[in-house]
Amino acid sequence: MAAISPDNRGLRLAVRYLVLVLVALIFVLPLLFMVMSSFKPDQQLLADTSSIRAFLPVGDVSLGNYAEAFQRAPVRLFVFNSVLVTGVTVVLSLAICSLAAFSFVFLQWRGRGLVLSIILATLIVPFETIAIPLLLIVSKLPWIGLDGVEWTWLNTYRVQIIPWIADGLTVFLFVQYFKDLPGELVEASRVEGASWFQIYWRVILPLSGPVVATAAILKFLVMYNQYLWPLIVVQQEQYRPVMVGLQYFFQLNVAWGEVMAYLTMITVPVLAFYLVLQRAFIASIASTGVKG
Amino acid sequence: MKTINRITAGAFVAYAATTGAAMAQTDVSMWYHGAGNEVESNILNGIIDDFNASQGDWSVTVESFPQQSYNDSVVAAALAGNLPCILDVDGPIMPNWAWSGYMQPLDIDESLVEDFLPGTLGMWDDELYSVGLWDAAVALYTRESTLEDLGLRRPTLEEPWTGEEFMAALEAAKASGDYDYALDLGMNDQGEWYPYAFLPFLWSHGGSLVDRDSYTTAEGALNGDAALAFGEWWASLFEEGYAPGTSEDPADQQTGFIDGSFAFQWNGNWRAVATMAEVDDVVFLPAPDFGAGNYIGGGSWQFGISASCEHPEGANAFIEFAIQDEYLAAFSDGIGLIPSTPSAAQMTENYAEGGPLASFFDLSADQARLRPVTPGYVVQSKVFTSALADIANGADPADTLDAAVDEIDSDIEANQGYGHE
Numbered sequence: 154m155a156a157i158s159p160d161n162r163g164l165r166l167a168v169r170y171l172v173l174v175l176v177a178l179i180f181v182l183p184l185l186f187m188v189m190s191s192f193k194p195d196q197q198l199l200a201d202t203s204s205i206r207a208f209l210p211v212g213d214v215s216l217g218n219y220a221e222a223f224q225r226a227p228v229r230l231f232v233f234n235s236v237l238v239t240g241v242t243v244v245l246s247l248a249i250c251s252l253a254a255f256s257f258v259f260l261q262w263r264g265r266g267l268v269l270s271i272i273l274a275t276l277i278v279p280f281e282t283i284a285i286p287l288l289l290i291v292s293k294l295p296w297i298g299l300d301g302v303e304w305t306w307l308n309t310y311r312v313q314i315i316p317w318i319a320d321g322l323t324v325f326l327f328v329q330y331f332k333d334l335p336g337e338l339v340e341a342s343r344v345e346g347a348s349w350f351q352i353y354w355r356v357i358l359p360l361s362g363p364v365v366a367t368a369a370i371l372k373f374l375v376m377y378n379q380y381l382w383p384l385i386v387v388q389q390e391q392y393r394p395v396m397v398g399l400q401y402f403f404q405l406n407v408a409w410g411e412v413m414a415y416l417t418m419i420t421v422p423v424l425a426f427y428l429v430l431q432r433a434f435i436a437s438i439a440s441t442g443v444k445g
Numbered sequence: 446m447k448t449i450n451r452i453t454a455g456a457f458v459a460y461a462a463t464t465g466a467a468m469a470q471t472d473v474s475m476w477y478h479g480a481g482n483e484v485e486s487n488i489l490n491g492i493i494d495d496f497n498a499s500q501g502d503w504s505v506t507v508e509s510f511p512q513q514s515y516n517d518s519v520v521a522a523a524l525a526g527n528l529p530c531i532l533d534v535d536g537p538i539m540p541n542w543a544w545s546g547y548m549q550p551l552d553i554d555e556s557l558v559e560d561f562l563p564g565t566l567g568m569w570d571d572e573l574y575s576v577g578l579w580d581a582a583v584a585l586y587t588r589e590s591t592l593e594d595l596g597l598r599r600p601t602l603e604e605p606w607t608g609e610e611f612m613a614a615l616e617a618a619k620a621s622g623d624y625d626y627a628l629d630l631g632m633n634d635q636g637e638w639y640p641y642a643f644l645p646f647l648w649s650h651g652g653s654l655v656d657r658d659s660y661t662t663a664e665g666a667l668n669g670d671a672a673l674a675f676g677e678w679w680a681s682l683f684e685e686g687y688a689p690g691t692s693e694d695p696a697d698q699q700t701g702f703i704d705g706s707f708a709f710q711w712n713g714n715w716r717a718v719a720t721m722a723e724v725d726d727v728v729f730l731p732a733p734d735f736g737a738g739n740y741i742g743g744g745s746w747q748f749g750i751s752a753s754c755e756h757p758e759g760a761n762a763f764i765e766f767a768i769q770d771e772y773l774a775a776f777s778d779g780i781g782l783i784p785s786t787p788s789a790a791q792m793t794e795n796y797a798e799g800g801p802l803a804s805f806f807d808l809s810a811d812q813a814r815l816r817p818v819t820p821g822y823v824v825q826s827k828v829f830t831s832a833l834a835d836i837a838n839g840a841d842p843a844d845t846l847d848a849a850v851d852e853i854d855s856d857i858e859a860n861q862g863y864g865h866e
Contacts, residue, residue: 199696225481285524292525307527384514385521390480400511401481405715407699 182208187420191218191413198410218414222402225411227390228418231398236422238313238394239376245318246372247365253319254327255353259339269328276321281381287316288385308389317376323368330364331357366433373426395419470497470504473759474529476519478746480509484779491775496766503759505531523547523751530754531763534575535637536744537816537826539567543574544820544864549752550574553765561768564743564813565785570864575747576764578773579782582809583642583741584717585733586702586710589726595621595708600730602804602811608649608678608735615687618708626689628682629707632837633693639830640816641742642711643679648814650675651737654829655853660819660865663853667829668846671737676842678735683837690837714805718781721801729804732812743813745782783809820863824856 185208190198192214201207222228256262257269291306306312334357342352358365380396387393399419402412427434475493479485486509493505508529510518516538522528523545534542542548550572558566558576567575592599595617600606606614618627631638644654651671655663666672682688689697702710703723712720720727732739748767750760773789776782777796783806784790795802816822832849836842857863 196700199700202694202696225483288521288525292527305525305527307525384517385525388476388508388510388518388522388527390508397511397514400513403511403513404482405713406719407695409696 184420187413188417190410191417192216193218193410195408195410198413218408218410219418221408222411222414222418225408226398226401226415228398228415230391231393231395232419232422234310234392235377235379235394235396235419238310238379239373241310242314242317242376243369243372245314246320246323247368249319250323250368251327251358251361251365252353253324254331255349255357257324257328258331259352259357260349269324272321272324274321276325284381284385291316291386307386308392310392312386313379313383313392313394316382317379320372323372326364326368326371327361330361334360363433363436366430366436370427370430370434374423377423469501471502471756471759473503473505473531473754473756473763475505475507475531475533475760475763476515476529477507477509477533478512478515478535480511482780485776488772488775488779492767492772493763496763499766500762503756503762505759505763519547526753528751528753530751530756530760532749532751533746534567534749535746536564536567536575536577537637537640537818537822539575539747539749540569540818541820541823542749543569546752548574548749549754549757551576551750551764552757552761557765557768560786560788562743562783562785562809562813564745564809564815565747567744567747567749569818575749576768577745577747577785578768578776579745579780579784580743580809580813581745581782582714582743582805582813583645583711584714584729584731584805584808586712586716586720587708587728587730588724589728591618591708592728594623599728600733602731602807605731605739606733608733611733611735614709615682619685619687621708623705624708625701625706626687627708628688629693629698629701629710629712630682630688631693631698631710631712632689632691632834633695633698635691635830635834637826639833640826642713643833644816644829645732645740645742645812645814646679646735647672647675648740649732649735649737650678651735654817654825655819655821655857657817660817660821661857661862663825663850663857666850667853668843668850672846673843675735676836676846679833680836680839680842683839691834714783714802715781717802717805718795729802729808731808739812740814741808741812742816743809744815819865821853821857821860825853828852828856 189208189210190201192210193201194213194215194217197212201212206212253272257265291312293304294306296303296306296309296311306315338356338360339352342356347355377394378396379394383392383394383397387397399412399415402408402415477486477489479489489507493507497504515533516535519528519532519534519542523542528547532542532548534548539548551574553573553576555573558573561576562580564580565577566573567577591597595614597614597617598606598610600610615627618624631642640654647653647667652669652675653666653672655661656666683690697706701707702712703720714729717727717729732741748764750757750764754760768785770784770786770789770792773784773786774792777784777789777793781795781802783802784793784796787806790796790803790806791798794800796806797803817825819825828849832845835845
């Protein structure tokens, strides 16, 4: 067996790429299986699972499963609901959590260390433990809207958005990133007479692209994959998100082709969002050491 | 001019009558577990439309939920005080919801349900809480040709296979070398399928999930001699290689019997129509008798009324309307399940006398036994599922059943006996 010497760069590169390709395959093959299966009738899909054909567009391929999926569930509505809830939550979360982090890092106020510790402590509390108390609160919470006063938040978009805007992880990400920014920037801005909000908006935020991308992607994934919370606070189909909608496909006789077609469709927004932000996301992970 | 006035007046009267009737109708909300099942939803919507058009007092509006998450949605809504008037409830879950105060007894003309299959009536505390438009049944699927090739007697309801005959059939199938496995039990589906499908084997051995007289303990019922015999028999199915274990591929469960990978399959009647389309000589056999009788599980989805319903008279009126034979038959023809009455069965394609699935009606009428009628069933069923999966994976039957008994008894104690004395 030939030893790999430091000088043998070609071989080292080949081995490195081989390993990378194998690792990439582990992640890509399930997606490929999902997409290819979405074009096959159930009988063929199940028969193909035991061979390489599962990853190939071979046999009786068609868009039939997609047509059936639209027939079985209001797919467009579910995707719209999820994108709306996720998009609004991500934007509000970035604004609120970055402002909070700015306050913790740059403003001097009594007790900020304690408050930050309490916020970070919420990271160890699983959502399942507070789901029921939160349900009881939102079920009786008043809301003043265009239609006047409502006495519950159930069956609305706001109940899927507002409780998820602020979270410890996003605050933590911004705090860690802001701490690494040169303090002189803030001091110089203060000397120049900038207000705190101007410093946040015109100095800090423009430098925070990577952490904004990271926080946005992580929040996007959490929100887009929401299942338990919308399940218990939304009883009307018109507000259901994609993950609850997935259950429409699990009947006594599961139509696996339709399941794959639905999964393919609801995966598209996630992939698109990630591809748009991936460069900044990778830069952020590289600079902060945060694991996604 | 006179004619025009008459037409105008007539139109006004008709408009007033129709809008008046609509305005007079009081909304009665309903939740149903059939989201994603177009056939089922269409039939239910048809019944609701017929009911709403048949009278002027009540207007039922339905919200459909996916079956997999329906129970969680109902429990959450009960906590939030947001239940609808009419509830769809799975038969074995009903006692828990009644005991928890989510439901109220039905107030319907009981003569309407006197012919109903026992599994379709949800009784708790000697009162009728729910009624189902159908029941489900499980049978042993095989091929006529398999019975002939293996030289096996065809069992009947009157003379089912004994436990020994059943095991001899499995051994014959295994020895033939023609099959991957002798028996498919659907082991990958570790939900309600386990207690629904496998409790009958425990009953047939003489055991039980809990003591069915008191419902206050599982001691002796789930770990006595009979239950231990069941546990050892269950373990042998996997040790001897008669059946695939918990890691069974779902694809095999869906197509394995049709492809000829399994000689026998323990499956529900909801797969019967699809199987008949693929397997010409499929036959549906009754459960074997291991000495204490032969059973299958009974009790499927049923209609009930929530405790917080402000218009129970409207809800009762709808349920009375929905349990007419024509609707029972429509559901059966649509989704293949067993209609609740013999008269409705005669109106169906599959369950009428001589129909391809008529044997399932007889199975349901003769063999069906309700799963334990206790609020604790929701916990006990999960303990049972876990225990059977563990034994199939090689755990010691005696230790596993003892541990299951401890868990069930602890839960009963923690809930002050669930109202049983």
